Amino acid sequence: MYLSLATTHRPATDLGFLLHKNPVRLHETALTFGKAFLFYPEVSVERCEAALVLDVDPIELVRGKGRADGLLDQYVNDRPYAASSFLSVALGRVLGTAMAGNSRERPDLAATALPLEAAVTPVSGGEALIRGLFEPLGWNVSVDVLPADYATLRLSGTARLQALLNHLYVLIPVLDNDKHYWVGEDEVTKLLKRGEGWLETHPARETIVGRYLKHRRGLARQALERLVPETEKEADGRDERLTREDAIEIPLRLNDQRLEAVVEALRAARARKIADLGCGEGKLLQRLLRERWIESLVGVDASTLSLDRAQRRLKLDLASGPSLGRVRLLHGALTYRDKRWEEADAAALVEVIEHLDSDRLPALEQIVFGIARPKTAVVTTPNADYNVLFPNLPPGELRHPDHRFEWTRAQFHGWAEEVGRAHGYGLAFGEIGSRHEAFGAPTQMAVFSREAA
Numbered sequence: 001m002y003l004s005l006a007t008t009h010r011p012a013t014d015l016g017f018l019l020h021k022n023p024v025r026l027h028e029t030a031l032t033f034g035k036a037f038l039f040y041p042e043v044s045v046e047r048c049e050a051a052l053v054l055d056v057d058p059i060e061l062v063r064g065k066g067r068a069d070g071l072l073d074q075y076v077n078d079r080p081y082a083a084s085s086f087l088s089v090a091l092g093r094v095l096g097t098a099m100a101g102n103s104r105e106r107p108d109l110a111a112t113a114l115p116l117e118a119a120v121t122p123v124s125g126g127e128a129l130i131r132g133l134f135e136p137l138g139w140n141v142s143v144d145v146l147p148a149d150y151a152t153l154r155l156s157g158t159a160r161l162q163a164l165l166n167h168l169y170v171l172i173p174v175l176d177n178d179k180h181y182w183v184g185e186d187e188v189t190k191l192l193k194r195g196e197g198w199l200e201t202h203p204a205r206e207t208i209v210g211r212y213l214k215h216r217r218g219l220a221r222q223a224l225e226r227l228v229p230e231t232e233k234e235a236d237g238r239d240e241r242l243t244r245e246d247a248i249e250i251p252l253r254l255n256d257q258r259l260e261a262v263v264e265a266l267r268a269a270r271a272r273k274i275a276d277l278g279c280g281e282g283k284l285l286q287r288l289l290r291e292r293w294i295e296s297l298v299g300v301d302a303s304t305l306s307l308d309r310a311q312r313r314l315k316l317d318l319a320s321g322p323s324l325g326r327v328r329l330l331h332g333a334l335t336y337r338d339k340r341w342e343e344a345d346a347a348a349l350v351e352v353i354e355h356l357d358s359d360r361l362p363a364l365e366q367i368v369f370g371i372a373r374p375k376t377a378v379v380t381t382p383n384a385d386y387n388v389l390f391p392n393l394p395p396g397e398l399r400h401p402d403h404r405f406e407w408t409r410a411q412f413h414g415w416a417e418e419v420g421r422a423h424g425y426g427l428a429f430g431e432i433g434s435r436h437e438a439f440g441a442p443t444q445m446a447v448f449s450r451e452a453a
């Protein structure tokens with residue numbers, strides 16, 4: 001079985017630095033089931049190609065140390081020939097550093113989307129499945145049919161090398177629909193690690209998880225539960241307690257990631273007096289209370305119900321709560337001038353603007369950016385480009401019934417730049433949550449700064 005990786009990025013020979021394999025040499029790696037060879041059939045400034053060839057020893061397979069699970073009784077089979085989990089194991093062994101996204105010599109390039117091509121042969125699984133697995137990830141796919149239901153798969157596209165390697169690592173065994181070793185719980189962890197940032201939103205993720213975990217339903221269920229994409233529902237939903245283990249393994253939830261991103265932006269802006277505008281139930285305030293660099297906090301919201309909850313969350317009514325004056329809650333509307341929070345040097349508007357009718361938004365802009373004029377304002381809002389990735393969200397629907405609009409990245413950037421220009425603020429944009437290559441991250445953020453204007 002054979003896999004090749006190529007780039008036309010210039011100089012293409014940088015591929016050697018990305019793979020941590022010198023293009024002038026033949027690299028041989030011993031594996032329990034045979035040998036892997038890596039070499040470069042093409043090395044030029046315009047195009048550089050590396051090939052990974054596996055020489056699987058069929059006798060070792062059935063008799064040796066690398067004895068493959070379930071193959072004892074199968075002397076005659078296609079194991080040595082079809083691209084399968086053997087190839088994934090070899091990828092991990094031979095190109096582990098590149099798969100982790102690291103490059104000692106070219107770290108910037110490892111983090112950059114490059115023009116890439118890959119070929120794998122022979123693969124099984126059929127053309128429809130092959131396309132269904134790779135096309136949603138943004139790859140141009142071509143399939144050359146070979147005898148006996150095999151095919152050669154070719155991919156091309158622009159992506160980070162790490163993404164390509166992880167896609168191949170997971171999806172080659174999925175096409176093969178078998179594994180040469182017993183799958184246990186550590187396979188779930190491996191799958192989630194290699195699938196990070198793309199598997200959770202893949203339309204065929206159930207097929208992928210089922211096949212990858214060899215149709216062991218208990219494991220597949222466990223993996224799918226841990227994979228469910230972060231939705232807005234969670235942000236509004238129950239505060240589920242996680243076990244310690246879960247807390248370590250489950251990637252930070254979107255809501256927490258959003259709070260952390262906002263806290264970091266405020267910290268970087270050296271904010272001391274912060275107004276949380278549309279503070280809701282006070283989650284950001286609660287998080288900010290832990291930060292010693294903050295002098296005072298004020299939360300503003302139009303909903304008394306939310307403010308009641310915030311008061312309880314922040315223990316404002318208890319003697320054991322925060323010291324008097326460090327945090328205040330105000331009932332008010334963001335579309336009217338309110339001197340009680342105007343002295344803040346930073347304002348946060350976390351998932352708030354989309355709750356305003358678009359004809360009221362200019363009033364909020366005027367109050368916040370025209371009149372209060374904090375040095376810094378951090379605004380987050382859903383990224384509508386990402387919505388296609390939520391399996392339970394019908395096309396065109398919004399994530400939350402109270403949202404009046406959800407903006408694409410282009411719409412949000414357009415709005416923020418307009419506001420920045422009108423009121424003299426410079427801008428930086430950020431993305432929050434795990435990022436999809438084509439659709440971006442679930443939440444988008446803009447940091448307005450008067451000093452950067």
Ligand code: SAH
Nearest residue numbers: 278279280301302303333334350351352355
């Ligand atoms: N920032 C919070 C809450 C987001 S929900 C969080 O991230 O958890 C949006 C909040 O904005 C709601 O609590 C709603 O009551 C408030 N809100 C919406 N329009 C408002 C307005 N015009 N004035 C004040 N608050 C408003």
